[in-house]
Amino acid sequence: MPSISQSPVLFRLLLLLALVLLALTTLNYGALEIDSRAWLAPDSDQGRVLYQLRLPRLLLTLLAGALLAATGAAAQALFRNPLADPSLIGVSAGAALAVVTLMVFAGGWLLQHRLASLAMPLSAFIGGLASTWLVVRLSRSLAGVSVTTLLLTGMAINAIALAGIGALKYLSDELTLRQASFWLMGNFGVQGWMPVIVLMLVAFPVLMLLAREGRELNLLLLGVSQAQLLGVNVAQLQRRLVVLCALGVGAVVAFGGLISFVGLIVPHLVRLLCGPDNRHLLPHSALLGAFFLGLADLLSRMLASPAELPVGILTALVGGPFFLFVLLYRMKRGGGHA
Template sequence: MEWYILRSDKWFWLLLLSLPLSVLLSLSTGPVELNWSAITGDGVAGQVFWQLRLPRLLLTLMAGALLAITGGAAQSLFRNPLADPGLIGVSAGAALSAGLMMVLLGSYISLLGGFLLPLAAFLGGVATTLLVARLAGSLQGVSVTTMLLCGIAINAIAAAGLGGLKYLAADQELRQLSFWLLGSLNHSRWQDLLVLALVAVPVLLLLPRFGQKLNLLLLGEQQASLLGLNVLRCKRVIILLIALGVGAVVALTGIISFMGLVVPHLIRLMFGPDNRRLLPLSALLGATMLTLADVLSRVLVAPAELPVGVVTALVGGPFFLLMLLHRRRSAL
């Protein structure tokens, strides 16, 4: 991570300070008011803190950071700020693969210590990303229109497949699948966090190291190749990291929309397109924003709880429309 680029930036420190504030807000929010002096004991406060709120917070932080940083990398890789993993079908492919595993092989998910479901989602994300890159790529670069059309087709196919799985699923599997597709941070267990951490740590450490290479790819593949970049190898590694991050998050939280679109775009507006800044700052802001969205999901309809994917979609949908309107006006 290119920390020397960030140290002198006051906005970086503002983002850094906003993270612990959102963490404290998340830990303090819930139907049970915590007695902070009692969280080290075996009482209700200790159980709520250690078994519910802390693992949920850690899941939220890692999921938000992964969704944002992979969204930023995808936008730079495809050279378009609309290339969110959800819009181009990566999340849908990962969700369909995980849904197949959940409904058809539900009794085997506990095998390998819970690694089977994230592995299935990862493979689905890899296959979808490679398909989009193959269909949208050409000698002239990536066709944005083709990329978005591929995303529409893949999302439609995944929706049809998931609809079929709902029809085949038993009552318990149907309820689990339906709630999971809305995006939820409820089912956060320490063993799930271990699985996600094994993915999050390498992705969050490796993707920022490709910042300068992504900057070269923004110039075009031919220009990047002339400047000494092994374009094919670089693209393969970045695609695998994107699919790994998205697949692991989808497997554990379901589909959380628009995080990979909104967060990198905000960072790009504030700090510019340099991926050495964009990627680490996107991870930081993504963790903060998903934490705040999780807090909103718990307070908007309290004592009930909204799926966090509904909250992010309610915010991200209008933002996406504003982006399209801005791009249209800029083109006039």
């Protein structure tokens, strides 16, 4: 029987099976037990809970996990550094700053206008794209983009964006302050299908376009000069992936808040299990990211039931130690240099 590392198809089937089992568990777990007849009675009390609360939340969580993990894998391959998570290079913080700005200065409009569901992801995309462009621009030199400078610049942009968020929270009223604070900790407590539809319209094109970049990202692993000799337009590849990462992460931030470390942890696990080939790494990361964030969301409802923990807290509790482990491991192997 082939091992997982030798059979990407087997690994993909196992991930799909795990997602199905997770979905069944998530849909049936909660304060209200769901009877199997609720699937055929959407107008009943159980049916409304199932179709208006649990199913949209499940799909939103799975799409968000897939986007965060796939964009994380793409960022790590693009910058040839396993620490280049999109949240570390300013995407998440820039998107969050844009959304909090919208919440503070247009909170009343968001509550009343039907286009509010589109305004938040649009503002998050603009904020994420602007912050990422600024980080890449400041990190560029005559030799190209410096990974070390990129990460350090990303930390600085993150700090500036978080300071801006703090200032906006200070200026906001009590209701907006509570909404922004809870949203920033990461949660998927939405009602209805509009957020799911919007995220689907973003997720499927982004994931498909990222999957198409696997071959060029493999060539980029050989080095910028070698990739250019083999026909890769590195500058265009960088621009495409920056836009895709900003779009994907911005949409997740708009509907789920700040959820860190998914794009860092999941690609590492996939590389350990099935190798570094980006043609398989990107789709497998999307599937495992969906499972990881779906499981984190389920645990957030279970651990403090009937209350609910913000899912961003759980991912940070797992991701923080994992990030330190990877950093120390790389320093040990590199003789003190990460």
